Amino acid sequence: MEVALRLVSVFAAMLCLATSVSAEEYPARTIRIIVPVSPGGITDIVARVAAEYITARSGQPVVVENRTGAGGNLGVEAVAKAPPDGYMLTVSATAPIAINPFTSRMSFDPLNDLVPVAPIAEAPQFLVVNAKMPARTLQEFIAYAKENPGKLNYVSLGPGSTVSLAGDRFVRLAGVDMVPVQYRGTTPGITDLLADNVQMISIGIAPVLGFVQQGSLRVLAAGTSRRVPYLPDVPTAAEAGLPGYEMTTWFALFAPAGTPRPVVEKLNGYMRELVADQAAMRRLNDLHIDPMSMNVDDFAAFVKAEAAKWERTVKEAGVKPQ
Numbered sequence: 001m002e003v004a005l006r007l008v009s010v011f012a013a014m015l016c017l018a019t020s021v022s023a024e025e026y027p028a029r030t031i032r033i034i035v036p037v038s039p040g041g042i043t044d045i046v047a048r049v050a051a052e053y054i055t056a057r058s059g060q061p062v063v064v065e066n067r068t069g070a071g072g073n074l075g076v077e078a079v080a081k082a083p084p085d086g087y088m089l090t091v092s093a094t095a096p097i098a099i100n101p102f103t104s105r106m107s108f109d110p111l112n113d114l115v116p117v118a119p120i121a122e123a124p125q126f127l128v129v130n131a132k133m134p135a136r137t138l139q140e141f142i143a144y145a146k147e148n149p150g151k152l153n154y155v156s157l158g159p160g161s162t163v164s165l166a167g168d169r170f171v172r173l174a175g176v177d178m179v180p181v182q183y184r185g186t187t188p189g190i191t192d193l194l195a196d197n198v199q200m201i202s203i204g205i206a207p208v209l210g211f212v213q214q215g216s217l218r219v220l221a222a223g224t225s226r227r228v229p230y231l232p233d234v235p236t237a238a239e240a241g242l243p244g245y246e247m248t249t250w251f252a253l254f255a256p257a258g259t260p261r262p263v264v265e266k267l268n269g270y271m272r273e274l275v276a277d278q279a280a281m282r283r284l285n286d287l288h289i290d291p292m293s294m295n296v297d298d299f300a301a302f303v304k305a306e307a308a309k310w311e312r313t314v315k316e317a318g319v320k321p322q
Helices: 002-025 042-058 070-080 094-103 138-147 162-174 186-194 209-214 261-274 278-285 296-317
Strands: 031-035 062-066 088-093 114-124 126-130 152-156 178-182 200-203 217-222 248-256
Touching: 031 042, 031 070, 042 062, 042 088, 042 114, 042 248, 042 261, 042 278, 070 088, 070 094, 070 114, 070 248, 088 094, 088 114, 094 162, 094 248, 094 296, 114 261, 114 296, 126 138, 126 186, 138 217, 152 162, 152 186, 162 178, 162 200, 162 296, 186 200, 209 217, 248 261, 248 296, 261 296
Parallel strands: 031 062, 031 088, 152 178, 152 200
Antiparallel strands: 088 248, 114 248, 126 200, 126 217
8 A cells, every 4th residue: 555655756756747847848839819800900910910929939930820710709619519638718808708708608618618817918898878968977868868868878798798798877867767789799889880870889999099089979987997098088987977987808828727837937927028119019019908907816816806906797688698
């Protein structure tokens, strides 16, 4: 029995050593990053910036592959079911990780089948109205909506989308009666906002910034805890009189559950260096998204808290899994 126990101890030590060595040598071959959305969007650009940085730091090629479908679920599922060796990762936005589990029926659980590696950036939501709107501040808009119950509309992209849930969250917090109008995408929604067929949208700033600068649209508040540097005159929702409205979309790196901790730590280190690299971040700043940096444990806690927040938001909006 004593000999057997010694053999088990030796084997366990050898296994730990092998894991440690493989982690130290990681990466030793090509890494694939699956992006669960189409090329060209913010998630895709963030993933390609991350891929280029990992390649530069590690000396190993990183290939970005777009695998779309089911609101991002298909691409994320492929990574969740991949071998946990650090060679197949995903850069995902908030929805496939922390919203879709509560709005769609999934064959996997992203909150348990993936390990949070590192955040990269976040895009806050902004409350935007047509510039012809008589209300010039958030409080004035809320008062105007209360004076006209059921007569104002806001852009919706269908149950479970960030834009829709953020809009519903605003309506509930502000205590106003507004009608959601569903669109197939942000572009037709913004077109109708410009035409004053809808009166409000909650959205990341990039698609509407040009219209804001032209004076066609007006930003009433940012769904952030602090003002953003590229719109310093725009108050946070709390500053504007609507505390509790903090809505952001984040973009982050995830790996299959069971990926060795040293590999996760190494990837986290790459991403923390990325967001501190001015040249790399200039590309993201051009998209008007803000860098995010956390260690592995803090990010895991953040994702858990985000999932709880969005679960509450989904339930309050009455969205049922489909």
